[in-house]
Amino acid sequence: xxxxxxxxxxxxxxxxxxxxxxxxxxxxxxxxxxxxxxxxxxxxxxxxxxxxxxxxxxxxxxxxxxxxxxxxxxxxxxxxxxxxxxxxxxxxxxxxxxxxxxxxxxxxxxxxxxxxxxxxxxxxxxxxxxxxxxxxxxxxxxxxxxxxxxxxxxxxxxxxxxxxxxxxxxxxxxxxxxxxxxxxxxxxxxxxxxxxxxxxxxxxxxxxxxxxxxxxxxxxxxxxxxxxxxxxxxxxxxxxxxxxxxxxxxxxxxxxxxxxxxxxxxxxxxxxxxxxxxxxxxxxxxxxxxxxxxxxxxxxxxxxxxxxxxxxxxxxxxxxxxxxxxxxxxxxxxxxxxxxxxxxxxxxxxxxxxxxxxxxxxxxxxxxxxxxxxxxxxxxxxxxxxxxxxxxxxxxxxxxxxxxxxxxxxxxxxxxxxxxxxxxxxxxxxxxxxxxxxxxxxxxxxxx
Numbered sequence: 174x175x176x177x178x179x180x181x182x183x184x185x186x187x188x189x190x191x192x193x194x195x196x197x198x199x200x201x202x203x204x205x206x207x208x209x210x211x212x213x214x215x216x217x218x219x220x221x222x223x224x225x226x227x228x229x230x231x232x233x234x235x236x237x238x239x240x241x242x243x244x245x246x247x248x249x250x251x252x253x254x255x256x257x258x259x260x261x262x263x264x265x266x267x268x269x270x271x272x273x274x275x276x277x278x279x280x281x282x283x284x285x286x287x288x289x290x291x292x293x294x295x296x297x298x299x300x301x302x303x304x305x306x307x308x309x310x311x312x313x314x315x316x317x318x319x320x321x322x323x324x325x326x327x328x329x330x331x332x333x334x335x336x337x338x339x340x341x342x343x344x345x346x347x348x349x350x351x352x353x354x355x356x357x358x359x360x361x362x363x364x365x366x367x368x369x370x371x372x373x374x375x376x377x378x379x380x381x382x383x384x385x386x387x388x389x390x391x392x393x394x395x396x397x398x399x400x401x402x403x404x405x406x407x408x409x410x411x412x413x414x415x416x417x418x419x420x421x422x423x424x425x426x427x428x429x430x431x432x433x434x435x436x437x438x439x440x441x442x443x444x445x446x447x448x449x450x451x452x453x454x455x456x457x458x459x460x461x462x463x464x465x466x467x468x469x470x471x472x473x474x475x476x477x478x479x480x481x482x483x484x485x486x487x488x489x490x491x492x493x494x495x496x497x498x499x500x501x502x503x504x505x506x507x508x509x510x511x512x513x514x515x516x517x518x519x520x521x522x523x524x525x526x527x528x529x530x531x532x533x534x535x536x537x538x539x540x541x542x543x544x545x546x547x548x549x550x551x552x553x554x555x556x557x558x559x560x561x562x563x564x565x566x567x568x569x570x571x572x573x574x575x576x577x578x579x580x581x582x583x584x585x586x587x588x589x590x591x592x593x594x595x596x597x598x599x600x601x602x603x604x605x606x607x608x609x610x611x612x613x614x615x616x617x618x619x620x621x
Contacts, residue, residue, distance in 0.1 A: 263291070263292040263295050263300055264292070264300060264316075264318065266290040266291075269290070269292075269302070269316065270282075272316055272319065273288075273314075273316065273399070276316070276396045276398060276399040277394065277396070277399065284307065284394060285304045285305060285306060285307070285312075285394075286304075286305040286306065286307060286309065287304060287305045288302060288303075288304040288305075288314070289302050289303045289304065290302075293313070294449065296315075296449065296464070298317055298318060298321055298362055298363065298466070299315050299316050299317040299318055299321075299398075300315075300316055300318070301313050301314065301315050301316075302314045302316065303404060304401075306391060306394070306401075310391075310403055310404075311403065311404035311406075312391060312394070312401055312402065312403060312404055313388065313401070313402050313403070313404045313405070313463075314394070314399065314400075314401045315365070315399070315400040315401070315402070316398070316399055317363070317365065317398040317399070321363055322363055325359050325360060325363060329352070329355070329356050329359065332352060332355070333352055336348040336351075336352055344554070344557070344558040345550050345551075345553040345554035345558050345559075346550075346553065346558065346559065346561065347558055347559065347560035347561070349560065350560060350561060350562055350563045350565075350566070351561060351563075351566055353563055354563040354564075354566040354567070355566065358444065358467050358469070358567070361466070361467075361468075362466035362467060363398075364397055365395065365396065365397055365398055365399060365400040366395070366396075366397050367617075368400055368465050368466050369390045369392070369395060369400060370615045370616050370617050371465035371466070371468045371615075371617075372387060372388065372390050372402065372465045373390065373614075373615040374441065374468075374611060374612070374615045374617060375387045375435065375441075375443075375462060375465060376389070377611055377614060377615065378434070378435045378438065378439050378441065378611060379431065379434065379435065379462075382430055382431070382434060383457075383459065384423075384426070384427035384430060384431070384457075384458075384459045384460060385427060385430065385431040385459060385460050385462060386405060386454065386459055386460065386461050386462070387461075387462050388402035388403045388404070388405050388461070388462075388463070389402060389403045390402050391403070405452065405454075405461035405463060406452075406454065406455075406461075407451075407452025407453050407454045407455070407461045408452055408453050408455065409448065409452060409453075410424065410448060410451065410452070410453055410578060410581065410582070411448065411581060412453075413453060413582065414581060414582065414583070418583075418584075418585065420458055421582040421583060421584050422582075422584050422585065422586050423458045424453055424458050424460070424582060424584070425578075425579050425582050425584035425586050426586055426591060427458065427459055427460045428446075428451070428460055428575060428578055428579070429575070429586070429588070429591050430591070430595075431443075431451070431460050431462060432446065432571055432575055433591075433592075433595055434595060436471075436476065436479075436571075437476060437480075437595040437596055437599065437604075438595070438604070438607065439604065439607055439608045439611055440470060440471045440472065440473050440475070440476050440604055440605075440608050441468065441469070441470050441471070441608070442468070442469045442471065442567055442568060442571050443462070443465070443467070443468060443571065444467040444468065444469050444566075444567030444570055444571060445464065445466070445467040445570070445574070446570070446571060446574035446575050446577075446578060447464075447574070448578070449463075449464070450462070450463050450464040451463055467567070469564075469567045469568075470608070470612070470617070471564060473601040473602070473604040473605040473608065474500055474601060475500060475501060475564055476599075476601065476604060477500065477599070477601045478496075478497045478498075478499075478500030478501050479497070479501075479568070480596050480599055481493055481496060481497040481500065482494060482497035482498070482501075482518055482522070483522055483525065483592075483596075485497055486515065486518060486519055486522055486526070487526065491508070491511060494511055494514075494515060494518075495511055498511065498514060501562055501564055501565060502562025502563065502564050502565070503559070503560075503561075503562060504560070507556075509556055510553075510556060510559060513549060513552040513553055513556070513559075514549075514559070516545060516548060516549050516552070517545065517546070517549045520542065520545045521569075521572050521573075524576075524588040524589075525588050525589050525592045526589065527588075527589055528587065528589045528590065529587060529589070530585045530586055530587045531585060531586075531587075531588070532579075532580075532583065532584070532585050533576050533579040533580060533584070533588070534576070534580055542573075542576075
C-alpha cells in the first residue's frame with residue numbers, strides 16, 4: 174500500500190505537524206545561548222508537551238524512555254514529556270474498516286465472529302480492538318496507524334535536532350548512541366511480524382514461570398501491520414496500589430522475574446516497562462505481558478558484565494568495575510569517570526545489596542533518585558562528559574521503569590534473594606547455547 178511506505182510526502186506532513194513545536198524550541202534555546210535571553214524552560218516544556226500530546230507516533234515512546242536516562246535532556250523537558258502517555262485519539266470505525274481491509278482483504282470481517290468498533294486501547298504506533306475469532310477465542314487485534322514508517326523517520330530526525338540543541342549548551346551526556354539505539358528499536362517496532370516472533374520467544378523463555386503469561390499469536394489473522402493475539406484479561410497495575418501487602422509483593426516478584434529471568438537466562442530484555450504493557454490477573458496475580466515491540470537481544474558477555482559490575486560494587490573492586498564498564502561498551506575510562514559512573518550504578522544496584530525485605534526506595538519517593546542523577550550529571554559535565562553505549566539505553570530504562578512500578582506498588586521484597594536466585598551458577602557459555610537455540614526456534618537472527 175502506498176501510504177504504508179517511508180515516503181517524502183509522509184515525512185513532510187509529519188515535519189509540518191511537529192516542526193512548529195521543535196522550531197519554537199530551537200528559536201528559544203538559540204536566543205538563550207546567543208542573545209542571553211532567559212528561557213522559561215518549565216513553561217516552554219509544558220507548551221512542547223501540549224503541542225506533541227495529541228500526535229500519534231514515536232515521540233511519546235521516545236519521551237518516556239528519555240525520562241529514565243539521567244539528564245539526556247534538561248529535566249524540565251523530561252518531567253513534562255514523561256507525562257505523554259499512549260492516549261492518542263483513536264482511529265474511527267470507517268478508518269479502521271479500510272485499514273483492516275488493506276491487511277486481511279475486503280471480506281476481513283467475515284473472518285471474525287465479532288469485532289468491536291471502538292478501540293480498547295491506543296498506543297504510540299497503533300491501537301487495539303477486541304474481537305472474537307472463528308473458533309470462539311477472545312482476541313486482541315493490534316492495528317498499526319497509517320503512514321507510520323514516514324512518521325518514525327520524521328520524528329527521529331526531529332529528535333536529532335533536539336539532541337543537537339541540548340549538546341550546544343550541555344555536553345555531560347553524548348546522545349549519539351542514544352539516538353542510534355532508539356532509532357533501531359523504533360524501526361523494528363514497525364514490523365509486527367518481528368513482534369510476533371518476539372512473543373513466541375518470550376512464551377518459550379517464560380514457559381516455566383507460573384507468574385507470567387504471554388498471549389498466543391494468531392498467524393492467520395496477522396500481517397506486518399496487524400498483530401492478532403489471544404486476549405489476556407487483567408487489571409491495570411495501579412488498581413492494586415491499596416491491595417494487601419502480600420498481593421503487592423507477589424505482583425512485584427512476578428514483574429521482577431518477567432523482566433530479569435529472560436535477561437540472565439537468555440540475554441534478552443524487554444525495554445519498555447510502560448504501565449500499559451502489562452496487566453495483572455485477578456485469580457493468581459500473575460502478570461500478562463502485552464507488548465513485545467521494544468525487545469533487545471544482548472551478547473552473553475554483556476550479561477556477564479552486568480553481574481561483574483554488581484560484584485565490583487559489592488567488593489569495592491575498581492579493576493573489576495572498569496572491566497565491567499568496558500564490557501558494556503564504555504571507552505577511555507579514567508579513574509574519575511569510573512567513580513562518577515559508580516555513583517549511578519550504586520543507586521541502581523542498591524536494592525540488590527541487602528539480604529532483607531525492603532522497599533525499592535526506602536523513602537518511597539523519587540527525590541533521592543533525582544538528587545543522584547543531578548550529582549552524576551554535574552560531575553560528568555565537570556570532567557568533559559561521557560558517551561553512554563547503546564546497550565546502556567534499554568538496560569537503564571528497564572531498571573528505572575521497573576523501580577517506578579515497585580514504588581507504585583509500595584512493595585517490600587528481598588530483591589537480593591531474587592537477584593541471586595537468577596544469577597547463581599551463571600555461565601555465559603551455557604547462556605549462549607540457550608540463546609542461540611531459542612532465537613533459532615522462533616526465526617530470529619543471532620545476537621549482535
